[in-house]
Amino acid sequence: MAEQPKTEGASPDAMDIKRPITPKPSQGAIDKAAKAWAPLPKRAWDLDKAIHLLRRIGFAATPAMVRDLKGKSAEESVEFLLSRGESFPMPADVQNPERVKAMIQASLDEADAKYRELDTMLDAREAKNMMAKPEDLKLRRYYEGLSRQYTQELANYEGAVFDYYSHDWLNFAAKPENVAQEKLVMFMHNVLVVNCQDGVKGDLKVIYHYQKLLRDGLKGNFIDLCKKMSKSAAMMNMLDLTVNTKLKPNENFSRELMELFILGRDQGYVEHDIKEAARAFTGYKFRPGSFEFYLEQSEVDNTEKTIFGQTKNFNGDQVIDLIFEQDGAATHLVRELCGFYLNSEPIPEPFIHALGQQWREQGFDLPWLFKAFFSSGMFYHSLNRGKLVKSPIDLMIGLSLNLGVGMNPFPRRNAQFLRMMGQEFMNPPDVEGWQGGNEWINNATVQVRRVLIESFFLPVKQNVLTDEEKKVYKKMTYDGERSFHVDKARLDTFSQKENTELVDHLIKFFLPVEPDFKFRRVLISHISKMGDVPRETRIKQVLLALLQSPFYQLA
Amino acid sequence: MSKQRKPEARTRREFMSSSVKGASLLSMASYAPSFLQQTVNAQNLTPSSDQKILVIVQMAGGNDGLNTVIPFEDDAYYSRRPNLAQKKYHQLGDYTGLNLACPEMHKMYENDEMAVIQNVGYPNPNRSHFRATDIYEMGSLKGRTGWVGRYLDAACPNTASQKQPVAVNMGKSIPMTFWSMRTHNVYSKISADNTLMETAAVDKNMLGDKETLGLLKDSIQLSSKMDHSTAAYLSSSFMDALVSKEKMDAIFDSYRPGKAYKGGGFGKSLEHVAALIAKGLPTRVYYTKIGGFDTHADQAQRHGKLLAHMSGAIGSFYDDLKSKGLDKQVTTMAFSEFGRRIDENGSNGTDHGTVAPMFVFGPNVNGGVYGGGNIKLADCGGDLPFNQEVGTDFRQVYTTLLENWMGANSSKMFDKKYEAMSFI
Numbered sequence A: 001m002a003e004q005p006k007t008e009g010a011s012p013d014a015m016d017i018k019r020p021i022t023p024k025p026s027q028g029a030i031d032k033a034a035k036a037w038a039p040l041p042k043r044a045w046d047l048d049k050a051i052h053l054l055r056r057i058g059f060a061a062t063p064a065m066v067r068d069l070k071g072k073s074a075e076e077s078v079e080f081l082l083s084r085g086e087s088f089p090m091p092a093d094v095q096n097p098e099r100v101k102a103m104i105q106a107s108l109d110e111a112d113a114k115y116r117e118l119d120t121m122l123d124a125r126e127a128k129n130m131m132a133k134p135e136d137l138k139l140r141r142y143y144e145g146l147s148r149q150y151t152q153e154l155a156n157y158e159g160a161v162f163d164y165y166s167h168d169w170l171n172f173a174a175k176p177e178n179v180a181q182e183k184l185v186m187f188m189h190n191v192l193v194v195n196c197q198d199g200v201k202g203d204l205k206v207i208y209h210y211q212k213l214l215r216d217g218l219k220g221n222f223i224d225l226c227k228k229m230s231k232s233a234a235m236m237n238m239l240d241l242t243v244n245t246k247l248k249p250n251e252n253f254s255r256e257l258m259e260l261f262i263l264g265r266d267q268g269y270v271e272h273d274i275k276e277a278a279r280a281f282t283g284y285k286f287r288p289g290s291f292e293f294y295l296e297q298s299e300v301d302n303t304e305k306t307i308f309g310q311t312k313n314f315n316g317d318q319v320i321d322l323i324f325e326q327d328g329a330a331t332h333l334v335r336e337l338c339g340f341y342l343n344s345e346p347i348p349e350p351f352i353h354a355l356g357q358q359w360r361e362q363g364f365d366l367p368w369l370f371k372a373f374f375s376s377g378m379f380y381h382s383l384n385r386g387k388l389v390k391s392p393i394d395l396m397i398g399l400s401l402n403l404g405v406g407m408n409p410f411p412r413r414n415a416q417f418l419r420m421m422g423q424e425f426m427n428p429p430d431v432e433g434w435q436g437g438n439e440w441i442n443n444a445t446v447q448v449r450r451v452l453i454e455s456f457f458l459p460v461k462q463n464v465l466t467d468e469e470k471k472v473y474k475k476m477t478y479d480g481e482r483s484f485h486v487d488k489a490r491l492d493t494f495s496q497k498e499n500t501e502l503v504d505h506l507i508k509f510f511l512p513v514e515p516d517f518k519f520r521r522v523l524i525s526h527i528s529k530m531g532d533v534p535r536e537t538r539i540k541q542v543l544l545a546l547l548q549s550p551f552y553q554l555a
Numbered sequence B: 001m002s003k004q005r006k007p008e009a010r011t012r013r014e015f016m017s018s019s020v021k022g023a024s025l026l027s028m029a030s031y032a033p034s035f036l037q038q039t040v041n042a043q044n045l046t047p048s049s050d051q052k053i054l055v056i057v058q059m060a061g062g063n064d065g066l067n068t069v070i071p072f073e074d075d076a077y078y079s080r081r082p083n084l085a086q087k088k089y090h091q092l093g094d095y096t097g098l099n100l101a102c103p104e105m106h107k108m109y110e111n112d113e114m115a116v117i118q119n120v121g122y123p124n125p126n127r128s129h130f131r132a133t134d135i136y137e138m139g140s141l142k143g144r145t146g147w148v149g150r151y152l153d154a155a156c157p158n159t160a161s162q163k164q165p166v167a168v169n170m171g172k173s174i175p176m177t178f179w180s181m182r183t184h185n186v187y188s189k190i191s192a193d194n195t196l197m198e199t200a201a202v203d204k205n206m207l208g209d210k211e212t213l214g215l216l217k218d219s220i221q222l223s224s225k226m227d228h229s230t231a232a233y234l235s236s237s238f239m240d241a242l243v244s245k246e247k248m249d250a251i252f253d254s255y256r257p258g259k260a261y262k263g264g265g266f267g268k269s270l271e272h273v274a275a276l277i278a279k280g281l282p283t284r285v286y287y288t289k290i291g292g293f294d295t296h297a298d299q300a301q302r303h304g305k306l307l308a309h310m311s312g313a314i315g316s317f318y319d320d321l322k323s324k325g326l327d328k329q330v331t332t333m334a335f336s337e338f339g340r341r342i343d344e345n346g347s348n349g350t351d352h353g354t355v356a357p358m359f360v361f362g363p364n365v366n367g368g369v370y371g372g373g374n375i376k377l378a379d380c381g382g383d384l385p386f387n388q389e390v391g392t393d394f395r396q397v398y399t400t401l402l403e404n405w406m407g408a409n410s411s412k413m414f415d416k417k418y419e420a421m422s423f424i
Helices: A027-037 A047-057 A063-068 A074-083 A097-127 A134-155 A157-173 A179-189 A203-217 A222-230 A233-238 A252-262 A271-280 A316-325 A332-341 A349-361 A366-374 A392-403 A411-420 A443-455 A467-476 A488-495 A499-510 A517-528 A535-547 B012-028 B075-080 B103-110 B129-138 B147-155 B210-223 B229-254 B264-279 B299-323 B394-405
Strands: A284-286 A293-295 A305-307 A310-312 B053-060 B089-091 B097-099 B114-121 B167-169 B285-291 B330-336 B356-361 B368-370
Touching: A027 A349, A047 A063, A047 A074, A047 A179, A047 A366, A047 A499, A074 A179, A074 A366, A097 A134, A097 A157, A097 A467, A134 A157, A134 B129, A157 A179, A157 A203, A157 A392, A157 A411, A179 A203, A179 A332, A203 A222, A203 A233, A222 A252, A222 A316, A233 A284, A252 A271, A252 A316, A271 A305, A271 A316, A305 A316, A332 A349, A332 A366, A349 A366, A392 A411, A392 A443, A392 A535, A411 A443, A443 A535, A443 B229, A488 A499, A488 A535, A499 A517, A499 A535, A517 A535, A517 B210, A535 B210, B053 B129, B053 B264, B053 B299, B089 B103, B097 B103, B097 B299, B103 B114, B103 B299, B103 B356, B114 B394, B147 B285, B147 B394, B210 B229, B229 B264, B264 B285, B264 B299, B285 B299, B299 B330, B330 B394, B356 B394
Parallel strands: B053 B285, B053 B330, B114 B368, B167 B285
Antiparallel strands: A284 A293, A305 A310, B089 B097, B114 B356, B330 B356
8 A cells, every 4th residue: 555644634735645556558558459359340250159148148048049149240239138128126025025924924834734744643653663654754854844944934034035036036137138137237236246134124125226226327327327326225234324424434435436346456546535535425324215315414524525636525426526537447347347257367457458448438338338348359259268157146047048947936945056156146245246256166066056957957846845835836837838847848859959969059059168079979979879778868967967067167 | 234344355356366376286287186186285274283173063852951961959850850850860060960871971071071061042042943953053043144154254264265175064965054155165965855856756867877977077077178277176176076975985984983983873973073084184163963852752761862872972982083193173062952841741751941051072171060050940930041140142152162262253253242161
């Protein structure tokens, strides 16, 4: 960190303070790198690149999605995908959490009753020295576990509502119309991070509104989005803006505004800037119920502040404008964008500056940035293929799309899988967000990923469902039309293809990089084997081996 | 609530450069399971003889504390439990005795290696197995993380990229005790066996079958040739996970304890823990469970048998560790989600109660009977009360273990800062 001014509260001349920043590459290097961001030439656009775009901008590429892009150029495809998204209405359960409570209670009562019934029956058998049937023991354990699950949900039913919200969103995001939009929402949420406090009532509406703010903000420029974000209840809660007052300024928000949201760590600001900026955001409040922003005048610091060497009675919005004038603002979000969508290893700085400079000239317009990014030659370059690790949400939605199978209809099951893989919906561990990349992968999460994949191949056991669960299941399957596991009908879409054609199809759509030719041969010969095991089973085995392989975890 | 970042949190760039360093070692060597790969092991947390290990034993079902730690001086104990009261016991203190089924535990007590903490619970105790267990596992009355999970988040930030697990559960899932905000390398025998999913109806030749595993291993071997660090890291993690189960099973199968373990199935799980400790795993926390304590009817024989198993297993465990010079590294804590009521019921059993004793074992323990003293049973209604004077909040026990044994700062892990006790 640079030297601090000697006296607290003195207004140092900005010229005397050295603000740390990573040195800018030479303009020559930047100009050279700019070529990489030029749009992909029309002649270079092909099926392979369309699949890459769909996989990266959303969660997976399917033949149907590829057909939607037929006849379009790279730029047209990107524009098409980015403009399709629908609006996401507030889930009924978030609007009315009491309804969820009633549903959970009903299920709990039923699970308890079934458990007691079995327990009594088994005790009676034991009393007569009769052997218990293993299925009965297993079933009793199951209802015991179910009862435990629902008891916990009831005690913490705001948490259960959260799982329902997560579930509704997952299904919304998995629709081909919404994949690109929602992935961008995930990206932006991982930059302007808020998380959910432990099931505090009312929080979910706040989180819903924040997600909507991000979704709507993607259509405008980043400066406006940051201003709106600073006045959202979710962010005000997250970074203590509601307790930031003239008498007791709180620097939490102004620090992250510079370090994590707009400029990047140690990119052109010092402690003094943070301290002074904090005072411009004093008096920020929101009304309970409507979450509408207002200024509590008695707490607002209406005196002069000196930030980045400029002295004025700045308010919050003006501070944000000022931060965007600093050099770091052009490159920070670009760096984040590349880390999220392009390559988990850092891209050389000249490329970052090249795109950033153009973005600043465009007034930090987000649609411009996304369009330029996704239709550039850089985005399709072979060095950037297969360099991302799928997040748990990427994996779950991607599996659903690749297999043509709906996601499990029981909210808590999906939520549990995501938690065990390390990504609770809208709830990263802290304001830095999820680091992604290798951090998603360790011994435990690998096991969970494999189990998740296997679960797409297992049908739901109807006879253990409670009445409440049966209702849910019936609704979600549209009375049997939609499937939640790879059943015969789903498998037919694969098994209809001839062996070599099938393996090539799977490799093309499922894997981000061409595997070793030996692997392709191994797969083809496996399906072709004659013997006791039917061809359909062999195809399932190949699907499982592909999906559970490290290749499939990459994007 | 403030969500300030911890000072050691890193930016994406810094994180990436360190993980790239780690993975590049892997990409230079052709794939081999990391347990066997010396160069990679050099990157890992090397287990040292100072490694402090905590073993957690969950006595599931609600252990009858009054018949385990017997208040032999209290007349009401005998009058309120005419059939179940234990008339003989191993003496612990002036007012307390240990159930006769626990000679091994008593021996440890005499060697100053066992602490008993009486009347452990929390305000307004819950009598539902599930809710009460969750409270003990979370170390909190509400939430989504476990107390060990929070410890891992605070004290072991980088385990996600380590090859070997930092916490191990001898069961089929990740216990709530281990649930954390960040991902950690935690091992347990996770399986797709969730009776919600139909497993009986599918082809026997399908999931987890030899052929799929073979194909999977082929793909991993081939993918390890991909020339960038993320892919290399992925391949080795995948192979590790696949091989982990095989490795773990191999470690268990090849382990030779000093003497055969007593204690049935629970003894077996402690033997497995000893096997992993002896192998030198850097694991800090182990979780085990002994079930069956929900003795609503015909308690006498069943409870005695369970206590005998538990005592025999723990005795064998520490004898075994001692014979290998590992006992000083290991402290074991046993808890139950609640105790049982004072009066026996009509079926010669007892019903769900409130507070219960906790036990801590190991050479580092300061032996003795802890807690605020003895409750006069004649003054009690149906239950032992929880109050601050004679009771101990279970979070205080956790705090003591975290601070005094694991060397962690527990001040942010519970709803408030609890004062550590002196049993370790």
